[in-house]
Amino acid sequence: MDRLSLNQITTKTWSLREAVAGCAEAGVGWIGLWRDKVAEVGVAEAARLVRSHGLRVSSLCRGGFFTGVTPEGAPVDGVADTRQAIEDAARLGTDVLVLVVGGVANRDLPGSRRRVAEAVDQLAPVALRHGVRLGLEPLHPIQCAERSVLSTLDQAVAIAEPYPPEAVGVVVDEFHVWWDPGIAESIPRAAGRIVGFHVCDQLVPLTDPLLARALPGAGPIDHRTLRACVDAAGYTGPIEVEVFNADLWQRPGAEVLAQVISSYRNHVVGVPGG
Amino acid sequence: MDRLSLNQITTKTWSLREAVAGCAEAGVGWIGLWRDKVAEVGVAEAARLVRSHGLRVSSLCRGGFFTGVTPEGAPVDGVADTRQAIEDAARLGTDVLVLVVGGVANRDLPGSRRRVAEAVDQLAPVALRHGVRLGLEPLHPIQCAERSVLSTLDQAVAIAEPYPPEAVGVVVDEFHVWWDPGIAESIPRAAGRIVGFHVCDQLVPLTDPLLARALPGAGPIDHRTLRACVDAAGYTGPIEVEVFNADLWQRPGAEVLAQVISSYRNHVVGVPGG
Numbered sequence: 001m002d003r004l005s006l007n008q009i010t011t012k013t014w015s016l017r018e019a020v021a022g023c024a025e026a027g028v029g030w031i032g033l034w035r036d037k038v039a040e041v042g043v044a045e046a047a048r049l050v051r052s053h054g055l056r057v058s059s060l061c062r063g064g065f066f067t068g069v070t071p072e073g074a075p076v077d078g079v080a081d082t083r084q085a086i087e088d089a090a091r092l093g094t095d096v097l098v099l100v101v102g103g104v105a106n107r108d109l110p111g112s113r114r115r116v117a118e119a120v121d122q123l124a125p126v127a128l129r130h131g132v133r134l135g136l137e138p139l140h141p142i143q144c145a146e147r148s149v150l151s152t153l154d155q156a157v158a159i160a161e162p163y164p165p166e167a168v169g170v171v172v173d174e175f176h177v178w179w180d181p182g183i184a185e186s187i188p189r190a191a192g193r194i195v196g197f198h199v200c201d202q203l204v205p206l207t208d209p210l211l212a213r214a215l216p217g218a219g220p221i222d223h224r225t226l227r228a229c230v231d232a233a234g235y236t237g238p239i240e241v242e243v244f245n246a247d248l249w250q251r252p253g254a255e256v257l258a259q260v261i262s263s264y265r266n267h268v269v270g271v272p273g274g
Numbered sequence: 275m276d277r278l279s280l281n282q283i284t285t286k287t288w289s290l291r292e293a294v295a296g297c298a299e300a301g302v303g304w305i306g307l308w309r310d311k312v313a314e315v316g317v318a319e320a321a322r323l324v325r326s327h328g329l330r331v332s333s334l335c336r337g338g339f340f341t342g343v344t345p346e347g348a349p350v351d352g353v354a355d356t357r358q359a360i361e362d363a364a365r366l367g368t369d370v371l372v373l374v375v376g377g378v379a380n381r382d383l384p385g386s387r388r389r390v391a392e393a394v395d396q397l398a399p400v401a402l403r404h405g406v407r408l409g410l411e412p413l414h415p416i417q418c419a420e421r422s423v424l425s426t427l428d429q430a431v432a433i434a435e436p437y438p439p440e441a442v443g444v445v446v447d448e449f450h451v452w453w454d455p456g457i458a459e460s461i462p463r464a465a466g467r468i469v470g471f472h473v474c475d476q477l478v479p480l481t482d483p484l485l486a487r488a489l490p491g492a493g494p495i496d497h498r499t500l501r502a503c504v505d506a507a508g509y510t511g512p513i514e515v516e517v518f519n520a521d522l523w524q525r526p527g528a529e530v531l532a533q534v535i536s537s538y539r540n541h542v543v544g545v546p547g548g
Contacts, residue, residue, distance in 0.1 A: 071479060104494045113455070142416040144453035145478045145494040155455050179418035181387070181429050204419045205345060209483045220378040220419040 004264050005030030005058040006257060007198065007242035008037055014253035016046055024053040026257050030238040032058045033092060035085065043091050050093065057094035058238035059135060059171075059196050060085065064148075066119035067102030067112045071146045078102060079119050082134075083126055090130040096195045097127070098135045098171055103146040112149045117159050120168060128167040135195040136160055137171035140179075142209045153177055153186040160193050169195035172230055173242065175202055175213050178221045184229060191233040198242040199223060199268050213244045215259055217267035227268055239268065278538050279304030279332040280531060281472065281516035282311055288527035290320055298327040300531050304512040306332045307366060309359065317365050324367065331368035332512035333409065333445075333470050334359065338422075340393035341376030341386045345420045352376060353393050356408075357400055364404040370469045371401070372409045372445055377420040386423045391433050394442060402441040409469040410434055411445035414453075416483045427451055427460040434467050443469035446504055447516065449476055449487050452495045458503060465507040472516040473497060473542050487518045489533055491541035501542055513542065 006028050008019050016037040023031050031050065038046045038060070050057055063082030068075050082099070089097040101116045120134065127134045136156040139148035150156050153170060160168040170190050175198075177183050187194075201219030203212045216223050227239075241260045248256050280302050282293050290311040297305050305324065312320045312334070324331055337356030342349050356373070363371045375390045394408065401408045410430040413422035424430050427444060434442040444464050449472075451457050461468075475493030477486040490497050501513075515534045522530050 107494055107496045109453075109496065140416065141414065141453040142480065142483055145476055146480065151453050152455060179383075179415040179425050181426060202419055206416065206420065206483050209416055209480050209486075212483075220381055220383075222381045222383065 002029060003239045004028055005032050005238040005240040006260060007032035007240040008034045010241055010243045010248065010260060011253040011256050012249045016041055017049060018253055020049045020053045020055060022253050022257050023055055026261065029055060030058045031055050032061060032240045034061045043088050047092050057092050058240055059096035059098050060089040060092055060094050062098045062100050064099040065102040066116045067105045067149060069103035069105050079122055082123055086127050086130050086132050089132045095132055096135050097132050098137050098196065100137060100139060101148050101150050104144060104149055109149060116149060120159055124163045124167040133166060133169045133195045135169050135171040137173060138176055140176045152180055153190055154182065157190050157193065165193050169193040171196035171198065173198035174221050174226055175200050178226065187229045187233050194230060194233055194235040196240065197230050197235055198240045200241065200243045211244050211246050215243055215263040217263050223267050276303060277513045278302055279306050279512040279514040280534060281306035281514040282308045284515055284517045284522065284534060285527040285530050286523045290315055291323060292527060294323045294327045294329060296527050296531050297329055300535060303329060304332045305329050306335060306514045308335045317362050321366050331366050332514055333370035333372050334363040334366055334368055336372045336374050338373040339376040340390045341379045341423060343377035343379050353396055356397055360401050360404050360406050363406045369406055370409050371406050372411050374411060374413060375422050375424050378418060378423055383423060390423060394433055398437045398441040407440060407443045407469045409443050409445040411447060412450055414450045426454055427464055428456065431464050431467065439467050443467040445470035445472065447472035448495050448500055449474050452500065461503040461507050468504060468507055468509040470514060471504050471509055472514045474515065474517045485518050485520050489517055489537040491537050497541050
């Protein structure tokens, strides 16, 4: 239980204030913050709230969009935005900034991927200076067009490798990588660079591909095997339960958090037959 | 134009009879048939209709579901069903049977993949005997849970490799593989085994992941680069335009087919700047 972290998106109806209080109440020691929720109270107040409840911040979501392509379509300066996010992460007391790198620009997938590598090259020294590790998160291939031209863990590791692990790491999210036929080899390759492990399941049957996620145990993902693999790669940090699910988002935060805790106990850390 | 094939799913409202007549009328020489449409008139009558209109059948969709997991959930005997489909393909005069291998059984992805390899091992001699090549089609990873534990072309090639190319090949479908960071290397590895090339685009923004497809040119896929890659691998067979799209399925078949032809001309075979 001491590694469980509530990623704030899972209890989307909760404000930051409510989420922090809810975690403290439920005995969850870690929280993964989202920038839009932080913005509601401001970075300084968010940092104060987290501290005053005795919590630690597992990560800040998110910087990135280096290709300029977002689901909203409006152009963004991903590098400038990520500089700000690095500063915010440091002030919030977390050493991990999750990056969603952006979708395909101009039907040019190789070119879009080069832009990501170039942005990381600019930002790695900034991150290092602030004591924040950039967490390259490969997203499920279904998000390639709109959100992330990094689709596999191997790609993320390849972009991270030229930099010290204190500057650039990778985030392993079960929803995004579970299908990958090479994942049992990719996770060991990421050893020393894993800065986050996100757990959730996939909804079956599929509907909206962004929201097609569920609490661990509700879908086809073999959580114990994936966790064993991440453990064997030496990752000992917090494990975020991060679930995008429209039904969960209709229910009271405390009820959702109780389910997060039980699904984490039963499917992520539980020992089969134990 | 002599390589264009209409995959029947693209004009879903058309019966087999209408689709065959529509292709003949529009000067499209190839058609990719679906078993449910064939079943409406029976295999013998379907074969007669195709022949009498001077068409050739690029492929029959589909056999497979060897893991027993289908979107409908009902258990199926994929091997028995595929034996029947091989016979049907031969009677319809096509030498390609497309395989969709089935989703994850019991949260056991490696075990499910082994079942696919075992089924192919049983069916390869049957296919060879009938002069039909099994076309292993990797599906987009978003279909892994429900439809296909083969998610990459490399996986399909690895399963095909022990068998003669006259028995087991692979199908390259743009929607399913375009995001793959290794695709420019995987297609050359498939040389000599490519038994089908399916073109379409991805809808952006995404909605239903099964129907999130569009005519070539409407989305982020770089068709010319993919086609050049498939050409370089020596594939000279028919190119099927296969689009699952709810809006297209509301429109008259002839209108859809006209758009198929123009999108194929402009985005698949057209020469940039030419």
